[in-house]
Amino acid sequence: MITAERKPIEDLINSVSSCRRILLLGCNECVTVCSAGGRKEVALLSSALQMHFMKEGKPFEIKEITLERQCDPEYVEELVPHIDSADAVLSMACGCGVQEVARRFKDKVVLPAVNTKFMGASERQGVWAERCAGCGDCVLGMTGGVCPIARCSKQLLNGPCGGSTKGKCEVDPDIDCAWQLIWDRLKALGMTEKYEENIPAKDWRTGRGAGPRKIVREDLAS
Amino acid sequence: MENFQPVIVAFCCHYCAYTAADMAGSKRLHYPANVKIIRVPCTGKVSALHMMEALRKGADGVYVAGCLEGDCHFRTGNTRATKRVEYVKKLLDEIGIGGERVEMFSMSAGMGEIFAKTASEFTEKIRRLGPNPARGGKDHPVCVGAGA
Secondary structure (H helix, E strand, O other), rough: OOOEEEOOOOHHHHHOOOEEEEEEEOOOOOOHHHOOOHHHHHHHHHHHHEEEEHHHOOOOOOEEEEEEOOHHHHHHHHHHHHHHHHHHHHHHHHOHHHHHHHHHHHOOEEEEEEEEEEEEEEEOOEEEEEOOOOOOOOOOOOOOOOOOOHHOOOOOOOOOOOOOOEEOOOHHHEEEEEHHHHHHHHHHHHOHHHHOOOOOOOOOOHHHHOOOOOOOOOOOOO | OOOOOEEEEEEEEOOHHHHHHHHHHOOOOOOOOOOOEEOOOOOOOOOOOHHHHHHHOOOOOOEEEOOOOOOOOOOOOHHHHHHHHHHOOOOOHHHOOHHHHEEEEEOOOOHHHHHHHHHHHHHHHHHHHHHHHHHHHOOOOOOOOOOO
């Protein structure tokens, strides 16, 4: 999933302080799963903002809507009956959702309420960790299912480096050395010969190296 | 301020604090009528939103009363509730309402005296703090949970 974290309340208060009516938008997908911008988080932020402005004696109205997916035009279209009554939109979706709403409603200020972080997985309740960097040319088949691009601090394709100590990364002792994880996994799978294979230098054009990317499926594209 | 009668919402676990309230009643112990009890199956059921909405709708203080550490009927509901109370405290500080308006308490079903003492002390603390600033000087618009 795409993970995100709510921006500090102070920043959000400042961003909407000139508005009288805002549309607070959640998304029912990734940000719901990572507890950053689903229906619950929308309700909680709405409650907090309303209380703050009530305390300040400032008139402030919030309409809460959580779309099925904020990154899909079909769902964003559902906002048409509500958008005019808002001075601005405060979106709790990831950056994709914020941009889709801004693209559809060109005359409306759309503000982000969360900081979009990374593509990750849930390690345990309340903890998410980065797992994929979207490099566009997956090497997981060679690395025992552990990604060296997303999980090695240096993105080494042939690791580990000298900073690996007792399975931990020199950058932060809380970070597992990805190459230690790769070695352990290959050993468990009886595939240590894979470790001997030199992974050639990566062509980063499949990643961000050649600018913003697009996928076009001719069989589906309208 | 002396005449100020705060509205306190208390989310009480069915297995401990709610029964302790019952015990307090059986023992004819007095505690302030300001405390409106909401019975919950476990304090783990109380989300941050329940606490925030109670305050937004007019409560002056909110507390969650759950089982003693290690005694939760559902194993970890009370520890989850403690973390959520801490989260709400921080949020209330950030929006200028003040985190001291929410609190977490622990007690067993037999602690009727503790229930009454907690209710009295928390009510006095909120009385000293004054009305919830989010009420904007209005009378209590909604008495959350009253009669629940």
